[in-house]
Amino acid sequence: MKKIEAIIRPHKLDEVREALQEAGFRGLTVTEVKGFGRQGGHSEIYRGSEYTINFLPKVKIELVCPNPSLDKAVDIILKHAKTGEVGDGKIFISAVEEVIRVRTEETGEDAV
Amino acid sequence: MNHRRTAHRTAAPYRRYFSLALLFLSVTHSLLAQDSLTTAPSLEQRVAGLEAYLNNANPSPGGHALPSSGIAGPGHNGWMMTSAALVLFMTLPGLALFYGGLVRRKNVLSVLAQCLGIAGLVTILWWAVGYSLVFSDGGNAVLGGWNHLFLSGVGPAPDTSYAYWVSENIFAIYQMMFAIITPALIVGAIAERMKYSAVLLFVTAWMFLVYFPLAHMVWGANGLMNGVWNADAAVRSIDFAGGTVVHMSSGWSALVLCLILGKRIGFGREPMLPHNMVLVMVGTGMLWVGWYGFNAGSALAADGIAANAFVTTTLAAAVASFVWPMAEWAVRGKPSVLGFCSGVVSGLVVITPACGFVDVNGAVGIGVVAGLVPFLAVWKLKSWLGYDDALDTFGVHGVGGTLGAIVTGLAASPSVNPNLSAANAAAQANGLAGLALNGGLVLEQLKAAGLTLLLSVAATVLIAYAVRAFIGLRPSASSELTGLDIAEHGEEGYTGAH
Numbered sequence: 001m002k003k004i005e006a007i008i009r010p011h012k013l014d015e016v017r018e019a020l021q022e023a024g025f026r027g028l029t030v031t032e033v034k035g036f037g038r039q040g041g042h043s044e045i046y047r048g049s050e051y052t053i054n055f056l057p058k059v060k061i062e063l064v065c066p067n068p069s070l071d072k073a074v075d076i077i078l079k080h081a082k083t084g085e086v087g088d089g090k091i092f093i094s095a096v097e098e099v100i101r102v103r104t105e106e107t108g109e110d111a112v
Numbered sequence: 113m114n115h116r117r118t119a120h121r122t123a124a125p126y127r128r129y130f131s132l133a134l135l136f137l138s139v140t141h142s143l144l145a146q147d148s149l150t151t152a153p154s155l156e157q158r159v160a161g162l163e164a165y166l167n168n169a170n171p172s173p174g175g176h177a178l179p180s181s182g183i184a185g186p187g188h189n190g191w192m193m194t195s196a197a198l199v200l201f202m203t204l205p206g207l208a209l210f211y212g213g214l215v216r217r218k219n220v221l222s223v224l225a226q227c228l229g230i231a232g233l234v235t236i237l238w239w240a241v242g243y244s245l246v247f248s249d250g251g252n253a254v255l256g257g258w259n260h261l262f263l264s265g266v267g268p269a270p271d272t273s274y275a276y277w278v279s280e281n282i283f284a285i286y287q288m289m290f291a292i293i294t295p296a297l298i299v300g301a302i303a304e305r306m307k308y309s310a311v312l313l314f315v316t317a318w319m320f321l322v323y324f325p326l327a328h329m330v331w332g333a334n335g336l337m338n339g340v341w342n343a344d345a346a347v348r349s350i351d352f353a354g355g356t357v358v359h360m361s362s363g364w365s366a367l368v369l370c371l372i373l374g375k376r377i378g379f380g381r382e383p384m385l386p387h388n389m390v391l392v393m394v395g396t397g398m399l400w401v402g403w404y405g406f407n408a409g410s411a412l413a414a415d416g417i418a419a420n421a422f423v424t425t426t427l428a429a430a431v432a433s434f435v436w437p438m439a440e441w442a443v444r445g446k447p448s449v450l451g452f453c454s455g456v457v458s459g460l461v462v463i464t465p466a467c468g469f470v471d472v473n474g475a476v477g478i479g480v481v482a483g484l485v486p487f488l489a490v491w492k493l494k495s496w497l498g499y500d501d502a503l504d505t506f507g508v509h510g511v512g513g514t515l516g517a518i519v520t521g522l523a524a525s526p527s528v529n530p531n532l533s534a535a536n537a538a539a540q541a542n543g544l545a546g547l548a549l550n551g552g553l554v555l556e557q558l559k560a561a562g563l564t565l566l567l568s569v570a571a572t573v574l575i576a577y578a579v580r581a582f583i584g585l586r587p588s589a590s591s592e593l594t595g596l597d598i599a600e601h602g603e604e605g606y607t608g609a610h
Contacts, residue, residue, distance in 0.1 A: 044385065046450055047504055048494045051383040 001096040004063045007089040008081040016080045028063040039087030168413040185277030191414035192278045198405025199289035210395030214503045217387035218595025219304045220605040226299045238288040245324040253336040273333045275412035294358045300503035301366030305376045307587045321571040337560045343541035349560030353410035355465025355516035356564040363510025364568040372576040375500035396453040403460045407467040421467040424475035431479025432459025458486040461512035469524035486512045521557030
């Protein structure tokens, strides 16, 4: 099993979620995050003070899937999160040792 | 006269027909009783007494005691109760939210606690000695007397030295709301870095050394700077609703206190952003609404002067709220919500001393300068001088209050407010009526502003160093970094996701 962590633009979240759901992925976790990458920040002005906002708001989605579904999930995220501008985000993929469903105590791919 | 008033009032809870009968009895009884001492007032005299109510004039014209004397007039009294509530609303929660939204989230409750604490503390001081020291007779030009300690003798009958038709106890509570918001304004300059105990101690001393004397000097019947009502005023200045007493005093004290206190840890290096601009806007709207009680209520009657103040307050606030963000747009590229909100407050501050003395065109002019001058102060002055006035109390209230004192001298007109003319015996006697016509009023306004500035700065230096020596002004560095909410109040403004 693999875990996909994708940092994407907040306004792309619904499009990505919809496409993943249509393709049969049955759950994901979303976190509002802040960070910086090549996009850099922007400036905000409050009365006399100008601040550079280095950390921009993004959304992180986390999704665990069986190995054979990985490419499909990544393709969907790439297709639907992309605008082509700097700041589209990143995808991290890592191996997952075990998954346990709390209610039934099922383990492994059955629990995904 | 007293027993008639008592009979009239205790009749109120009974059913209508019964109370009417009782009233009839009590009035005839007292008329008969009076008859045996003096002659009963004629119908004409009694009508004149009622006309005095409509004109907000002396309730005992010609010195005759009338059935209508010594009683609050329902309309005027009703407006003053409403106004008192509106001015409280400016502090709780208006100013609390305005300031609370501007600080970082870890300090939001500390600002609310400061506003709440000041409301309670100042109320106790006002009840015990404050009202007496400001408005009791028997004092001198700088401070009032001791006759109203613990609000003794302050009841529902009007004190005609101040308001012909308003209950003195309502007048006292109305004035108390001003005494509450003034020190609460200072909180903006020292936000996020002053120990709570030091805030309360500072405010207590500040009320005695700055607010009580200043309010008496400007509004007390025998006050040093009460040009309108004191025939012997040394400074013939005018201040309708508190430009000097409230805004200049708090603004200049705020500047001095924030300089003595020092900057917030990380100031200039870390971003210190408003944590909730929505609260700022909500608070601003409440301040604007409440300000009608502050300004139009300062007529101490629901009369034509109050109506004028209501209108000029609206115009100045609206114009400044528009001019400030437009100036921002022109020089910085974007009109910000904080710019709109700052413009509202700044317009209200500058019109405060002027609202009962200027006409609509004067108010629009005041709105324009109120949108530009404090804007420049917080944009340029603050960064040039490098002080950490966290929420711009000095830039808005200090600069705006001083500006207001001066423009009031330029724009005040006896045709708007006849109290500035020879029709007002005090203004005629002390020369204000002449100054209002020949332009000499500006000089008197500058004197009043100078005296206010001097008193505020000197007393604040004294109190701040004394409090620092006694209990210290700042919390520990770790408290300040953690946030005052948890460190000083043991709670958080926003506690997680559930």
